[in-house]
Amino acid sequence: MTAMTPVLTDLQTLAPTALAGQERERVERLVEEFRAYLEDAAQLPEPGDAWDGDDLESTAPAVDLSTLLAEMAVLKNELRLQSRQFKNTLDELRCFGNDLRAHSERLQEELERAREQAASIQGQTTRQFLLALIDLRDRLQSGVDAARRPPSSFLERLLPGPTRLAASLAEGQRLTLQRLDELLAGHRVRPIRVVGETLDPQRMRVVGLEAATGSAAIPDGSVVREVQRGFFHDGELLRIAEVIVSKKANRT
Template identity: 40%
Template sequence: MEDAKAALLERFRAYLEEEPGAREGSDAGIDDKHETDAPDLFTLLAELAALKNEVKLESRQVKTALEQFRDLFDSLRQANEHLSAELSRRQQDARDIALNAERDILLELVELRDRLRDGRGQAAAYRPNWLAHASGAAEFITGMTQGLSMNLRRLDETLDRREVRPIQVVGQPFDPRIMRAIEVGRDPALPIGTVLAELRIGYRRGESLLRLADVIVNKFEDHPQ
């Protein structure tokens, strides 16, 4: 400890014994060194201006990149919307094709039902004579009538499972949306436009019209007394 104090005192004594000019020169050298190391104001402002321009340039590049990404995202969104619309349209077209195909089949079935009904009606109206009984034709007609009735019942069950049901029109006001007037009749007891009879059964499938009903519509002229 004493040695350290002695060394410090010796250095301080040596400093005091130095020439003043030497100390000033030494201090000036230190100041000049600090002044040389520190940038001047012009250089500092120039560097700040360069940094500002660089930041502006980078900001402009970032903005351009964002706009490009925005355009890309818009293009992707439009392409996705177009694809979704096209997919929906194709799905709807497929459903329409399936419905139209099924509609054609159902129309064929109701036409077949008309023929079965007419055939059963003719068979049921047949009145065999003694010769038909003797030859066995009467039994054949009876069996055929029963077979037609069974087939007609099965066909009605098939149509009912497909929600195909007949339209009730007799006694109703004429409705051109579901009916087609084939003939006119005259019944003063009923209002004008009332359906008097049905020539061909109309059908609905669910809430949609499958086939128009052909009807006879009441139409008469009032004669003044």
């Protein structure tokens, strides 16, 4: 501190001569701060002085080994409890996941069954609708065939008026029948060709026999006439055909 005193004196001596006004006040404030710093530094021990460690030891808390072990035991118990709770939670989550998986599988099975039932109901409904259209076609076909037959009585041939009216009605039925065939074809319904074919029990039903003459070239068991037309729908049998097959007459 005594070594720094001349420096402070020189600063105080030079300050009034070199500076004025605010600069002078600022220098004096700096000098006062520097003096306070030197006074605080003088109170610190010199590097060569002996260090007294009693103060530091007195401020440091004492470590109790038994307390430390007790705290470690409590911490261990808490960790064991947390681990048990975590394991229980994990088991519950696993059970919940298994239940959820089983429930999802049941829902998937029920959905598949519902789809199959819906497809079956739709197939049955479509089949009934197509059979109803085919029945309507049979009725129209019967009307058209009846109109094509020539008049059976002399009175009908004599009066052309009713004949022309019947012909116009038959033409209307024919056009309706043609439109109905187009509608069936649009639903992938096609007729079964049976005339001239060999009898197939899978798609034909015999409703009559017709004896073939000896000169006829029709093989025995062949279809000679169709009574009711059969139909396929998407390659599957929709309605079986009713046919009359040939049978050679027994010769005596």
